[in-house]
Amino acid sequence: MTIALSVHGGAGVYPPEQMQSAQEGCLAGLLVGWNILQSNGSALDAVEAVVRTLEDNPLFNAGTGSYLTREGNIEMDAGIMDGEMFRVGAVAAVELIKNPIVLARKVLASPQVLLVGCGAQQFALEQGMSLCTREDLLTERVYTRWQQKRAAQVPEVEQKHGTVGAVAVDSAGRLAAATSTGGPMNKYPGRVGDSPLVGCGFYADRIAAISSTGYGEDFVRFLIARRAAEYAGQGYPVQLAAEEAMAFMTMHTSETGGLIMVDAQGNVGFAKTSLHMSYASMSDRMVEPEIGI
Numbered sequence: 289m290t291i292a293l294s295v296h297g298g299a300g301v302y303p304p305e306q307m308q309s310a311q312e313g314c315l316a317g318l319l320v321g322w323n324i325l326q327s328n329g330s331a332l333d334a335v336e337a338v339v340r341t342l343e344d345n346p347l348f349n350a351g352t353g354s355y356l357t358r359e360g361n362i363e364m365d366a367g368i369m370d371g372e373m374f375r376v377g378a379v380a381a382v383e384l385i386k387n388p389i390v391l392a393r394k395v396l397a398s399p400q401v402l403l404v405g406c407g408a409q410q411f412a413l414e415q416g417m418s419l420c421t422r423e424d425l426l427t428e429r430v431y432t433r434w435q436q437k438r439a440a441q442v443p444e445v446e447q448k449h450g451t452v453g454a455v456a457v458d459s460a461g462r463l464a465a466a467t468s469t470g471g472p473m474n475k476y477p478g479r480v481g482d483s484p485l486v487g488c489g490f491y492a493d494r495i496a497a498i499s500s501t502g503y504g505e506d507f508v509r510f511l512i513a514r515r516a517a518e519y520a521g522q523g524y525p526v527q528l529a530a531e532e533a534m535a536f537m538t539m540h541t542s543e544t545g546g547l548i549m550v551d552a553q554g555n556v557g558f559a560k561t562s563l564h565m566s567y568a569s570m571s572d573r574m575v576e577p578e579i580g581i
């Protein structure tokens with residue numbers, strides 16, 4: 289069986305000084321997941337570990353480095369899916385959790401699919417996780433940009449990037465997907481995007497796994513991750529399935545984004561309509577990882 293892993297660091301417009309580090313961050317996450325897959329670990333463990341690594345990287349808008357709401361709080365969304373058993377775990381608008389993807393994985397192992405806000409926090413405590421402070425998650429760069437945004441000094445388009453995600457197929461042919469985000473800068477309190485919604489910001493079945501990023505409301509409206517999976521189910525190669533899903537979005541909205549995809553045969557697909565989207569991919573058919581933005 290071919291193992292494959294693809295990682296993204298969010299779609300949007302990256303400032304030139306962050307382009308290199310975003311790609312390096314994706315690569316670092318990829319290597320963590322790749323080690324797991326290479327030692328016959330599961331796709332689910334690999335995508336969780338990748339996303340956790342990217343959440344801990346303050347460069348990305350997920351976990352540490354998450355953007356702020358209008359009220360200056362940090363409300364995070366994350367989702368993870370095991371395509372083999374169709375198990376799903378997600379958390380939305382959760383505060384004071386260092387690694388929302390770890391909490392989402394614990395939800396996956398529970399009878400629930402999605403927990404939000406205070407309930408998600410309560411569940412974290414019951415699971416033995418501890419709460420962090422807002423300051424643990426907040427970076428100076430994000431705080432400064434939030435202040436600039438509030439003073440309307442930074443155009444909206446420059447703010448949108450940094451959501452993270454991963455998709456993998458393991459040596460047993462099992463697929464998994466994971467996505468984590470702080471959401472858009474200065475978002476309305478309680479706003480939930482596509483990232484914790486199955487079929488929107490992430491999806492996995494026995495044919496393909498998808499993680500998406502971009503203008504969340506439209507990824508929800510058009511069920512982009514599920515749409516990409518359906519194209520793969522109809523026999524489209526994953527690259528074409530990824531492109532068709534994004535093309536469908538473009539037909540209906542001017543908003544942008546992108547997605548990564550792998551199938552059970554270890555083929556990797558990538559499509560974006562935004563200017564940039566940092567990513568890294570590897571399969572055991574490739575000599576070395578591919579990175580880009």
Ligand code: ASP
Binds near residue numbers: 481500501502504
């Ligand atoms: N899709 C994310 C959201 O709307 C944001 C992003 O991917 O940049 O919350």
